Amino acid sequence: MTPLAMRVRGVAGTLIEQIPAGDARALAVPDPSSGLRAVLGDPGVPLVGHSLGFLQDSLELCRRMHARFGPLFWVNAFGTRVVMVLGPEGLGTVYANRERAFSSQEGWDYFIGPFFRRGVMLMDFDEHRQHRRILQQAFTRPRLVGYLDAMNPAIERAVSAWPEMDGFALYPAVKQMTLDIATEVFVGGQLGPEADRLNAAFINTVVGGQAFVRADIPGGKWHRGLASRRRLAGYFAAQIPAKRARPGDDLFSVLCHAETEEGERFDDADVVNHMIFTMMAAHDTSTITASMMAYYLARHPEWQERVRAEGAAVGRAMIGFDDLEALPVLDRVFRETLRINAPVGVIARQAIADTEIDGHHIPAGTRLLLGVYPTHRMEPWWSDPDVFDPDRFLPERAEDKRHPYAWAPFGGNVHKCIGLHFGGMEVKAIIHQLLGRFELSVPPGYEPPIDYGTGPYPADGLPLTLRRR
């Protein structure tokens, strides 16, 4: 095990070992004249299939299955049968979608549809292009400059209130901070007492989409998620007339006024759906990235010093949009964090026609999970994949450029993350302020246990030592 290999909690190894290897079976037998191979896999244990393996250590599961079956294999998990696609070649084929055989809408709908239906990621083809063009108006450079200026004071308020202590639970603290940033930048500031209720509704909606028991049973996460989604939708819908009445700089106002050159605009239902989806897409992703980046810097003091020194040279407690280019070391640490710990660990698609991936037969109706996280962490595609080494992104090494999708934390092609610059500047602004105020460290040998939601996240709250500078 390399120093940064993720530790799995005690019980996981035992449970995974108990899953019988099973016989390799074909997903579907291809027509012999096609020259295509069948995707092989195994169902795992009755009822739950490989769900436990995914939830406890998806990386270990993928490495094991890859050794048996290669970069494509099928498993039963999460109440369905899915084909996992590993490796940049396969990912690239699905992203490129040349034959229009893969649907994002159908793929994601099974997992999160009831909570995030009509979000832009759950649309396909012409409709997706039309909505994305309008949404793009909210992510232009002048808009990003404005969002960063609005989020810096919110970051300052949070970080300046953090105590100097051992064992500070960084992950929940960053989660609260990114919620507050979202309130400021997405919804438009002063919600007052409503903020807590809205935050809770938002969290429950996201958690609903990740529920293990996927049924509307009163008292369950799914049920609470659906009720929370209705509450959020009601809140946003009620605010729309006021937001439409005058322009503003928050994302909500921008979506109410966004218009393409051809005059296309969102109707009220679109604004509500895109608000809920975009807030979800931004939240866990930025939280996980900022938290894990702080952890790697705590664990690697030499990198912490380099990032701090580079930031100090900028000469401002809060970075502005134009400062980002002057922070290449910070950028390499950001990229390496996204490589080791891709927050969107898998991307869902469904085949809507018979097709092929990497010479394998994929029948219409097949559910696919594109393994971004395992692809970033496996030997065929990266050397020493468990080692934290930000310099692999230096131009002279450029390990990420070996294949267009070797490093793909933001996905690819038409559904590529629309918030990648937003997320990047938010995470970097947080780390810049954090390092300006605190020295970060962890006890020798500490590694966070990893759980899996949308992707890998620290299961123990990520206790760090914070010392004021």
Ligand code: HEM
């Ligand atoms: C480090 C942070 C982030 C990561 C790693 C990330 C990752 C991703 C990935 C992998 C996808 C593609 C999903 C697919 O192809 O099905 C995606 C899509 C998306 N992301 Fe992000 N994201 C991040 C931050 C954000 C932020 C901050 C926002 C908004 C402010 C955002 C908004 C979106 C939207 C709207 C989509 C759907 C785009 C489409 O389908 O056209 N993301 N993101």
